[in-house]
Amino acid sequence: MRRGLERGVAGRTVAEVSVSHPRAVRRHLLGAQDFSDRLAGRTVLEARRRGKYLWLPLDSGDALTGHLGMSGQLLVVPGSSPPQKHLHVRIRFSDATSEQDRELRFVDQRTFGGLLVVPGGDPVPPLLAHIARDPLDPEFDDDRFVDALRRRRTELKRALLDQTLVSGIGNIYADETLWRAQLHGARPTDRLTRPAVRRLLGHARDVLAEAVLAGGTSFDALYVSTEGVSGLFEHSLNAYGREGQPCSRCGAPVRRESFMNRSSFSCPRCQPRPRAA
Numbered sequence: 655m656r657r658g659l660e661r662g663v664a665g666r667t668v669a670e671v672s673v674s675h676p677r678a679v680r681r682h683l684l685g686a687q688d689f690s691d692r693l694a695g696r697t698v699l700e701a702r703r704r705g706k707y708l709w710l711p712l713d714s715g716d717a718l719t720g721h722l723g724m725s726g727q728l729l730v731v732p733g734s735s736p737p738q739k740h741l742h743v744r745i746r747f748s749d750a751t752s753e754q755d756r757e758l759r760f761v762d763q764r765t766f767g768g769l770l771v772v773p774g775g776d777p778v779p780p781l782l783a784h785i786a787r788d789p790l791d792p793e794f795d796d797d798r799f800v801d802a803l804r805r806r807r808t809e810l811k812r813a814l815l816d817q818t819l820v821s822g823i824g825n826i827y828a829d830e831t832l833w834r835a836q837l838h839g840a841r842p843t844d845r846l847t848r849p850a851v852r853r854l855l856g857h858a859r860d861v862l863a864e865a866v867l868a869g870g871t872s873f874d875a876l877y878v879s880t881e882g883v884s885g886l887f888e889h890s891l892n893a894y895g896r897e898g899q900p901c902s903r904c905g906a907p908v909r910r911e912s913f914m915n916r917s918s919f920s921c922p923r924c925q926p927r928p929r930a931a
């Protein structure tokens with residue numbers, strides 16, 4: 655999605671913003687009018703991402719920031735295309751000379767996501783500075799991650815989902831990473847060796863890189879690129895969502911366990927549960 659935004663809006667100047675659902679900008683505390691005023695006339699410099707947050711640094715020094723929540727979509731579509739059912743924000747650009755020229759739309763069915771304009775955006779808005787880099791970030795510090803993870807007295811999967819430790823790994827990619835590393839998510843982090851954590855990190859990187867290439871993972875039609883296209887990585891999953899199906903490494907049926915109001919999927923043979931301490 656970040657790549658699509660960069661292609662679609664970097665270098666363009668905002669002409670007009672319309673907010674049709676105030677909930678979509680509720681995190682912009684000064685209100686919808688102020689949100690629009692801070693964007694009008696500003697040029698988008700690039701598109702950046704950390705974890706699930708995306709931001710567009712502007713030539714004003716601010717950044718248009720978005721969180722997609724459970725169902726948010728940022729689409730770059732022709733201005734003439736019909737409004738989506740849950741279209742909340744439209745951003746038109748001054749270089750658009752015809753209705754075929756593309757505009758930026760924020761569409762959100764469940765309205766957990768939202769947009770706001772925040773100060774700073776290069777390299778990261780202060781609002782998002784607490785979110786750790788993701789493993790594909792060129793500045794991700796492997797040694798620091800290995801040390802920090804081993805210092806946590808927690809379970810491995812919880813650590814992988816902890817945004818202050820590492821970002822970009824959600825429930826699906828955590829399960830896929832653990833399956834590849836042949837580790838159960840309940841393993842205590844402080845008992846993993848440094849080489850084991852390094853191998854785990856390598857697997858996380860592979861999973862994320864393959865998922866980005868495939869355009870992400872789309873279990874329902876809400877997870878789409880800026881062109882509205884669903885990702886294909888769900889066809890490459892080895893563990894997540896495969897309860898009862900044979901492990902593609904050993905053939906044992908994949909098991910599902912409940913985990914923090916969600917589910918974890920793993921192979922009972924390749925990823926044995928740790929014995930209670």
Ligand SMILES: [Zn+2]
Pocket residue numbers: 901902903904905906921922923924925
């Ligand atoms: Zn297996």
